[in-house]
Amino acid sequence: MKEIIVIRTSDPDGSVFRSILEALQGKDVQILHAADLEPSTLTLGDIEIFPEQRRVTKAGVEICLNYGEFSILYCMARCPGHVFSREQLYNAAWGEDCELGTNTVDNTIWRLRNKLEANPKHPTYIKTVFRVGYKIEIAHG
Structure with missing residues (x-):
């Protein structure tokens, strides 16, 4: 049986981490650092997303x-090509279920396109999937 242990702690000098490693000495253990699992920057053409700072730049601006x-x-940028429903996007943004009939996600997508797309009426990155939701497409060329 495999077990997964997740430990999150404030450990400025690394002493907690070292004592955990000592306790696991000789055991069949694989250690994954959560920081290694997420890319530090996501790139979509000339758009860069910096998750740790919640910053976005377009052509360096x-x-x-x-x-x-x-x-x-x-x-959406974490899974280019994956189609997300409005409900999934609402939940990802606000951590709660989307109220029926709300157009919050559509309005947010509209604002994103106006801020990030060269031509918001013909978006390059944020695509509508008719009757399903939205997806990110990485521009090529």
């Missing part, structure tokens, strides 16, 4: 995104 805009963009 910082783009000011609100909480919902950043959360929805980051959710």
